[in-house]
Amino acid sequence: MLLEIENLKVHYHTRAGVVRAVDGVSLSIGEHEVFGIAGESGCGKSTLIRALMRLVPRTAKVTADRFTFRGRDLLTMPDRVFRRDMLWNEIALVPQSAMNSLNPVYRVGDQIVEAIRTHSTASRRDAESRVAALFDMVGLQPDLAARYPHQFSGGMRQRAMIAMSLALDPSLVVMDEPTTGLDVLVQERILRRLAELRTRIKSSILLITHDISVIAEMSDRIAIMYAGRLMEQAGTEAIFDEPFHPYSLGLQNAFPSIRALDRSLISIPGSPPNLINAIPGCVFAERCPFVREDCRTARPPDLEIAAGHRVACLRTADIAQIRAAAKEKATWRS
Amino acid sequence: MKAYIVQRSLLSLLTIFAVATILFILFRLLPGDPTAQVISPALDEVAQARLKEAYGLDQPMIVQYVLYLKNLVTLEWGRSFTTSEPVFDVLAYRFWNTLLLMGIGLSFSLVLGVFLGMIMAWWRNGPLDIGATIAAMVSQSAPPFITGLLLLIVLSYRLGMFPTGGMMPPGTNISGVWDVVTSAQFYHHLVLPTITVAAYYLATPMLVMRDSMLEVLGSDYIEFAQAKGLPPHKVMIRHAARNALMAVVTVSSLLLGFAIGGQVVVETVFSWPGMGLLMVEAAARHDYPVAQATFLALAVLIILLNWAADISYGWLDPRIKVGGGSHG
Ligand SMILES: Nc1ncnc2c1ncn2[C@@H]1O[C@H](COP(=O)(O)OP(=O)(O)OP(=O)(O)O)[C@@H](O)[C@H]1O
Numbered sequence A: 001m002l003l004e005i006e007n008l009k010v011h012y013h014t015r016a017g018v019v020r021a022v023d024g025v026s027l028s029i030g031e032h033e034v035f036g037i038a039g040e041s042g043c044g045k046s047t048l049i050r051a052l053m054r055l056v057p058r059t060a061k062v063t064a065d066r067f068t069f070r071g072r073d074l075l076t077m078p079d080r081v082f083r084r085d086m087l088w089n090e091i092a093l094v095p096q097s098a099m100n101s102l103n104p105v106y107r108v109g110d111q112i113v114e115a116i117r118t119h120s121t122a123s124r125r126d127a128e129s130r131v132a133a134l135f136d137m138v139g140l141q142p143d144l145a146a147r148y149p150h151q152f153s154g155g156m157r158q159r160a161m162i163a164m165s166l167a168l169d170p171s172l173v174v175m176d177e178p179t180t181g182l183d184v185l186v187q188e189r190i191l192r193r194l195a196e197l198r199t200r201i202k203s204s205i206l207l208i209t210h211d212i213s214v215i216a217e218m219s220d221r222i223a224i225m226y227a228g229r230l231m232e233q234a235g236t237e238a239i240f241d242e243p244f245h246p247y248s249l250g251l252q253n254a255f256p257s258i259r260a261l262d263r264s265l266i267s268i269p270g271s272p273p274n275l276i277n278a279i280p281g282c283v284f285a286e287r288c289p290f291v292r293e294d295c296r297t298a299r300p301p302d303l304e305i306a307a308g309h310r311v312a313c314l315r316t317a318d319i320a321q322i323r324a325a326a327k328e329k330a331t332w333r334s
Numbered sequence B: 001m002k003a004y005i006v007q008r009s010l011l012s013l014l015t016i017f018a019v020a021t022i023l024f025i026l027f028r029l030l031p032g033d034p035t036a037q038v039i040s041p042a043l044d045e046v047a048q049a050r051l052k053e054a055y056g057l058d059q060p061m062i063v064q065y066v067l068y069l070k071n072l073v074t075l076e077w078g079r080s081f082t083t084s085e086p087v088f089d090v091l092a093y094r095f096w097n098t099l100l101l102m103g104i105g106l107s108f109s110l111v112l113g114v115f116l117g118m119i120m121a122w123w124r125n126g127p128l129d130i131g132a133t134i135a136a137m138v139s140q141s142a143p144p145f146i147t148g149l150l151l152l153i154v155l156s157y158r159l160g161m162f163p164t165g166g167m168m169p170p171g172t173n174i175s176g177v178w179d180v181v182t183s184a185q186f187y188h189h190l191v192l193p194t195i196t197v198a199a200y201y202l203a204t205p206m207l208v209m210r211d212s213m214l215e216v217l218g219s220d221y222i223e224f225a226q227a228k229g230l231p232p233h234k235v236m237i238r239h240a241a242r243n244a245l246m247a248v249v250t251v252s253s254l255l256l257g258f259a260i261g262g263q264v265v266v267e268t269v270f271s272w273p274g275m276g277l278l279m280v281e282a283a284a285r286h287d288y289p290v291a292q293a294t295f296l297a298l299a300v301l302i303i304l305l306n307w308a309a310d311i312s313y314g315w316l317d318p319r320i321k322v323g324g325g326s327h328g
């Protein structure tokens, strides 16, 4: 296993209280695997990444039962070692805001050269020819490397960020919303490029987005995140063909384009809970049409339904009934 | 960038022209006989009349104005009423003295201010941040003559550590700028005025740098620079400070706006033989040609420094340096 996370919690200690942005997440990512995490805005996706890359502010407390990369403990690793061994050599990032993640005063190519030379002994010229190769790989003219970020369009910047993430052949590339904020045509082109790259590189990818259709196309395995917790995780086929969690079922209704085109759009009424409130039971209970009394009092454990298929729900025994009811529009009326 | 430099240069020239025009009008609005500003009243009638003709003071205003501009450009700035020396020669020597003090004081303030502001923001709310903010507010509200006098009283008169004024020991034979800057005495005389100038100017670049740095530190590209695994000092200097610097260059023109007044005060307090002191002396002796030329020279100096700030901004900001929007 590349990355193993057991019961990871990231709590922001703010003046208003403790924000439980990530609250007991467990997952693991293997070699050459694309792992997708889907979840609504604000459910803690970026916070999870920040914890992984040590970018959390000082107000955040990170705890875990297990948090390892290739067996090395990430929680106790000194900052210097983490920067040198992990960042970019092992774990690289395509940030959520590619638009603003390039420093406006340096040439795009130089910013990639900087990443390469920080982590290797490559000469400037070697690094520059590496940049040219990377640009070619993501479909950018190599001579664009001499341009400044303000001369790049959104799609070009996104490609440059993807190129930068691949610079040192990391074991894991983390992509935070790689297509959000781009217009549909550009999104389509970036996705096609990513799908093609996937077959050419040996890195694993942790793909994070609120757009479940993007994840469906790309991922080997998928986790559904809600209010700081993972509701369900399984292989892509399993998540779409036999989902167990009511939230997964609700999401499927909201994105009919993935499999069943004939079904009408049904959205889940209500909105996610405020993460500042401690929730003793299931975080989805408030919006769940299948809620039972005990859902509100005890946190549902991660049940292993099948090999690699985990669900955090108390009602998995009644799944046939629930699946049938979930197809009805009336079920989702508040 | 070329177009930008040309544009800035033209603007500076226009400003100099405007200042010269305002000076022309001002000095002719002064009470009394306007000719008295150009021709010493101490001369006898015949000489006065001859000079009047030579300067064209019997001509209509517009002709006088053209003549005035022509004399400015050809460096025919008249003679001092008191010493009869050509004004240009008097100024030439004073100009360097002012430039040295102002240049050293301003560079010192800018470099130290930028550095402190950077450190303050990086360790915000730390002891340095809080201490320096309070010190800045105190020093900014103390006018330079108070700071200067305090330094003089304590360090010069009481402790005798520094000379009480001037640029060189009295009676030193100076034959050029080079002599001055290579003499240890000069630097000994320079310490107190520089501290005074710096105390006055330091606060603005420091606080602007701090604020701008804090803003930059919150931006996505800083988080990304950290994600790349850059060591903290590289994130702080290469990514954060480099970008925050642009705000300091922008406000430095504001700083320069106060420079004439500050310079006059500091030179007066420390009897520094520069243009600021010369202006005060000339005004007190009703030596109008000298006063007018000194004021203009100071203004030109400030405009040139402003120009330099503009150019370095263009050089710092690639959006100006290379221009061009986004492509496809
Ligand atoms: N520095 C912080 N201090 C306090 N709360 C924070 C901080 N950063 C994020 N949060 C809160 O943590 C929660 C999760 O935020 P996060 O950015 O991880 O969500 P996200 O899933 O990435 O959302 P999006 O899809 O909008 O990017 C949100 O409720 C957010 O308000």
Ligand SMILES: [Mg+2]
Pocket (backbone or CB within 6 Å): A045, A046, A047, A096, A176
């Ligand atoms: Mg996010």
